[in-house]
Amino acid sequence: EVQLMESGGGLVQPGGSLKLSCAASGFNLRDSDMHWVRQASGKGLEWVGRIRGKPDTYATTYAASVRGRFAMSRDDSKNTAYLQLNTLKAEDTAVYYCTRLGDYYYFDYWGQGTLVTVSS
């Protein structure tokens, strides 16, 4: 069974940093592009960015709202993807989901999400 599980969320002050993890099971992470999506309270879903697999040299692409502040990485040997959040702002407060790009080039499996709260 394919599962994704995020961890690492928490309370951080504006300007601070946090690193989220996304542990995958039931499939080989190296075969998949991994994306991150977030949802602020009472708001809709927002695409954050993606990291491709080894064949595509782990290329990353980010939404304009986080570019230059967030960084994605992955450790295929641990079947885990990461999202490094830097220079955090109050508007980055959200539940962060990792999701897999599936066979039909849509997000087919998602984690349960991890909450990041940016507040002083």
Next chain:
Amino acid sequence: EIVLTQSPATLSLSPGETATLSCRASQSVAIYLAWYQHKPGQAPRLLIYDASNRATGTPDRFSGSGSGTDFTLTISSLEPEDFAVYYCLQRSNWPSFGGGTKVETK
């Protein structure tokens, strides 16, 4: 950036009724549009991909239609478990989601 606009924002219906949800794109996305169901505290669930194809496990009361800029998700004969928020997603360009339609119990 392709902007997706969903309407209505909220749909108040009773079990057994039919829900019709709309998603309009700011420019053509061909058929590269999906629909997701999202319940509080749960992961979003893929229902429909490429505008009209049901994902594995999606009941046949869910159907999708449209192409270009106008898309529709129809849920015929609503079941109690169908009350949720529904999002459209385009993959024609960098992914973007609509603002969501909440289907609530009347």
